Amino acid sequence: MSTATLTPALDVSGTAPTPFSRLVRTELRKTYDTRSGLWLLISIAVVTALVMVIQVSVALAQDLEVGFNDFLTSTSFSIGFLLPVLGILLLTSEWSQRTAMVSFSLEPRRTLVIVAKLVVGIIYAVAAVLVTLLLATVCTAVFDALSDIPADWDFTVKQTLLFLLLQVFGMLTGFAFAALLLNSPAAIVLYFAYSFILPTIFGIGAELIGWFHDIQPWIDFNNAQVPLFDTDGSVSGQEWAHLAVSGVIWLVIPLVIGFWRVLRAEVK
Amino acid sequence: MITVERLTRKYGAFTAVDDISFVCQPGRVTGFLGPNGAGKTTTMRVMVGLTPATAGSVTIGGHHYHDIPNPGRHVGVLLDASAQHGGRTGREVLELGALSMGLPKTRVDEMLEMVSLTQAEAKRRIRNYSLGMKQRLGIAHALLGDPSVLILDEPANGLDPAGIRWMRGLLKGYAERGGTVLLSSHLLHEVEQIADEMILIGNGRIVAQGDKKSLLANAATGGVHSFATSLDNEALAAALTAKGVTVTSAGDGLRVDAETVEVGRTALEAGVVLTDLRNGEGGLEDLFLELTAETQRETVA
Numbered sequence: 001m002s003t004a005t006l007t008p009a010l011d012v013s014g015t016a017p018t019p020f021s022r023l024v025r026t027e028l029r030k031t032y033d034t035r036s037g038l039w040l041l042i043s044i045a046v047v048t049a050l051v052m053v054i055q056v057s058v059a060l061a062q063d064l065e066v067g068f069n070d071f072l073t074s075t076s077f078s079i080g081f082l083l084p085v086l087g088i089l090l091l092t093s094e095w096s097q098r099t100a101m102v103s104f105s106l107e108p109r110r111t112l113v114i115v116a117k118l119v120v121g122i123i124y125a126v127a128a129v130l131v132t133l134l135l136a137t138v139c140t141a142v143f144d145a146l147s148d149i150p151a152d153w154d155f156t157v158k159q160t161l162l163f164l165l166l167q168v169f170g171m172l173t174g175f176a177f178a179a180l181l182l183n184s185p186a187a188i189v190l191y192f193a194y195s196f197i198l199p200t201i202f203g204i205g206a207e208l209i210g211w212f213h214d215i216q217p218w219i220d221f222n223n224a225q226v227p228l229f230d231t232d233g234s235v236s237g238q239e240w241a242h243l244a245v246s247g248v249i250w251l252v253i254p255l256v257i258g259f260w261r262v263l264r265a266e267v268k
Numbered sequence: 269m270i271t272v273e274r275l276t277r278k279y280g281a282f283t284a285v286d287d288i289s290f291v292c293q294p295g296r297v298t299g300f301l302g303p304n305g306a307g308k309t310t311t312m313r314v315m316v317g318l319t320p321a322t323a324g325s326v327t328i329g330g331h332h333y334h335d336i337p338n339p340g341r342h343v344g345v346l347l348d349a350s351a352q353h354g355g356r357t358g359r360e361v362l363e364l365g366a367l368s369m370g371l372p373k374t375r376v377d378e379m380l381e382m383v384s385l386t387q388a389e390a391k392r393r394i395r396n397y398s399l400g401m402k403q404r405l406g407i408a409h410a411l412l413g414d415p416s417v418l419i420l421d422e423p424a425n426g427l428d429p430a431g432i433r434w435m436r437g438l439l440k441g442y443a444e445r446g447g448t449v450l451l452s453s454h455l456l457h458e459v460e461q462i463a464d465e466m467i468l469i470g471n472g473r474i475v476a477q478g479d480k481k482s483l484l485a486n487a488a489t490g491g492v493h494s495f496a497t498s499l500d501n502e503a504l505a506a507a508l509t510a511k512g513v514t515v516t517s518a519g520d521g522l523r524v525d526a527e528t529v530e531v532g533r534t535a536l537e538a539g540v541v542l543t544d545l546r547n548g549e550g551g552l553e554d555l556f557l558e559l560t561a562e563t564q565r566e567t568v569a
Contacts, residue, residue: 009329009330010269010328010329010330010331010336010342010416010417011329012329012331012336012337012342015336015337015338015341015342016337016338017337017338018337018338018368018369018370022367022368022370023368025367026364026367026368029364029367030353030364033356033360033364034353034355034356035355036355037355093353097351097352097353097354098348098350098351098352099351099352099353101318101347101348101351102351102352102365102409104317104318105316105317105318105339105340105345105347106339106340106365106368106369107339107368108316108317108333108334108336108339109334264320266313266318266319266320267318267319268318
């Protein structure tokens with residue numbers, strides 16, 4: 001053929017690479033521009049509010065004492081497991097809906113797309129914490145006004161930050177499992193097995209096997225997160241060490257393998 | 269503008285694309301033609317970096333796709349019109365694209381108008397779109413960033429005849445303004461009407477390439493033929509056979525392995541009235557089927 005023909009070059013010097021902030025905005029918008037995405041966000045807020053309303057009603061009816069901290073603790077039944085699901089769907093929906101083909105042809109630097117999604121997940125974790133604090137304030141005030149028992153408002157800035165860290169960890173764990181499996185149902189099943197079945201197995205193992213009892217704190221990421229909401233905001237040095245080591249196992253390693261997989265995957 | 273050099277893609281023992289090289293020039297529509305599973309889609313996916321190549325490379329205007337900043341502004345891609353979130357509206361898909369590429373929202377309305385999707389249709393969710401509407405949306409998405417190169421996989425799939433004619437005009441105009449177009453199809457007549465240049469692929473290998481004329485010239489061995497219908501087919505067939513020309517019956521008429529002029533002359537000599545006589549338009553089709561015969565799922569009778 002016309003081998004002598006010179007292929008004209010494409011002048012790309014005038015085009016700036018897509019800025020990261022625009023990728024984040026695009027990824028953020030993808031989370032609420034479908035009915036299913038929007039309803040997931042709405043239901044997270046509704047479930048969080050619902051759990052607190054039930055809590056405040058029961059406390060009022062049975063003259064129990066509840067405080068601000070109790071309302072935050074109850075979120076382990078709401079954002080505690082819905083944020084990880086959001087983290088999973090952030091990533092896997094691109095595969096189940098096959099939109100990854102469009103996303104990665106518009107931005108071939110896949111790492112940036114995935115990191116943008118991660119940033120969106122963290123934005124939602126922060127937003128969820130803000131909404132939770134607001135709801136907890138309202139519920140505590142309602143309890144204070146209606147009950148004879150004075151409400152316990154005690155909650156420090158440090159506790160707030162630890163609570164935020166807890167939610168970010170939850171979201172990231174879901175995201176890491178999603179990157180590892182790239183499949184919504186599989187990642188959700190894995191996450192629930194990890195958070196509901198694994199602690200039991202670890203518990204039994206620690207009970208029966210002596211040496212396992214010693215290493216369990218270092219490999220049980222669920223358990224290592226307990227000090228983040230169970231105490232008055234003081235986490236000991238050893239507890240931080242447990243958190244770091246188990247976090248590497250359950251969060252960093254899956255995330256790294258997942259990233260490597262997404263970068264190499266053939267996108268269909 | 270698109271240069272494919274010795275590209276190979278293997279999946280284990282299976283070779284989807286086997287050492288292919290070709291060039292798509294600007295100002296021309298290049299048709300990428302081959303039966304299902306010939307390797308067209310794999311080649312196009314390698315072009316935009318969705319599938320890594322096993323060996324060889326593809327460059328677009330001298331760049332690897334990965335190195336083109338904001339590639340949507342330079343290369344318009346439509347690989348699968350169905351690969352969109354069914355819950356998004358058509359407009360939202362384009363607005364997301366515009367947001368990602370950094371384009372003004374007015375561009376979305378321009379594109380919707382260009383592909384003749386009404387405002388009401390654009391507000392519908394994609395799961396309610398027909399394949400033809402998805403294709404129009406996909407073409408709009410590919411053109412959104414005003415690229416100079418277009419890579420379209422089976423864009424005519426699902427379009428109605430009017431839609432195919434519209435797309436033909438659109439792509440011709442685009443190439444005339446200097447754009448580079450590569451489109452794939454498994455339907456010959458779809459491609460031969462649009463493409464200035466054709467690349468025939470079968471079994472992962474290029475079996476022929478060139479414009480329609482040169483392809484036909486090379487296929488001379490395939491033999492010319494014509495179709496004739498007359499008031500007395502039997503007499504005409506007998507006269508042609510007497511001249512040593514192979515005649516077979518085809519529908520109401522005859523398929524004659526000779527040029528039309530030869531058939532006309534024979535009819536005149538035999539005194540048979542011809543009611544229809546035309547060139548075997550299947551020349552290219554025969555060539556296509558013949559060249560890709562080994563890879564066809566159905567053997568050609």
